Amino acid sequence: VAAKSGRPLDKGDVYKILNLRTYIGEVTHKGNVYPGEHEAIVPRELWDKAHAILQVSPRARAAQNRQHAPALLKGLIFGVDGRAMSPTHARKKGRLYRYYVAQRVLKGDTGDDTNLVRRLSAAEIERAVVDQVRALLRQPEIVAGTWLAVRGDAPDLTEREVYDALQRLDPLWHELFPAEQARIVRALVDRVVVGPEGADIRLRVEGLAGLVRDLAPAPTALEAAA
Structure with a gap:
């Protein structure tokens, strides 16, 4: 909308x-x-x-919304075995805990594979991915590449306007609805591979062009008439 x-x-x-x-x-x-x-x-x-x-206070509503928020990395997060990790949750003493679990764990076939990450906190890995995306948006070479990619559809958009649009996401992130956060992550993240040494986050730079079009300010009536 x-x-x-x-x-x-x-x-x-x-x-x-x-x-x-x-x-x-x-x-x-x-x-x-x-x-x-x-x-x-x-x-x-x-x-x-x-x-x-x-x-109801915004803090309380936010806590309730997080419980029903879509799994941010569903379909994007994999183990080193190439198999997707599935979102799951557990409730302890009235508190909801979310996780991503390896498929082999769900099927009871973990064996002695020391490279297999069996389960990890959804909140922690999602925060790491979002932080990585935010860091990406601040890199000058990413801004320049995005500007070149978006010029075909928006030839009048300047490199400075592209930079401003990308920076606009950072303070706006927590104001977005969970579904909108998930849409942006799916546009920018290609794959997250989790192993014993950490997570390899592979980003889709081409998704930045669409993000800029969403975040760039629309021309005013005066500008459109000029």
Whole structure:
């Protein structure tokens, strides 16, 4: 879903939409709420339920969302044996713990293979991958390569605008919905191979061009008319 400017909606946009009383047949003027002359398109009961959720602290909501977030590296993370590691979870004393587990462990066929990483914390490996992606976006050669790749579709985009667009992801990351974070990771990460010495993170630089198109500011009406 995109805003009128063409950029993807972020959490701030969604919060503004959820607080538009126009949807329940009311209007706001100078801080006061009045009955509107239009019909409501959102039932009051649904409005009240949504705002009851919004009353929960952002920290508590974030914790709840993480429990239902998609596995960020599902289909992208593999062991040195070339077989995918599967996301799984366990709940202890009411707390959710997420893991990626080797296929051979799930099938009970681990043998004596010392190179096999049987299980690892999903939070730790996902954080390592995201940190690596963020570091990539700061490298001058990556910025230059992305600019060259995106010029075919956006010839007026300058190298500085590409740099600014890539830097915009860093502070924006925690404002993105989990599904959007997963989409970006899948666009930029080709494969994560986990062995006893650590993780080899292979990135898809070509995915940066699409990311820049998403993050670059849309031209204003004045610029478009110039």
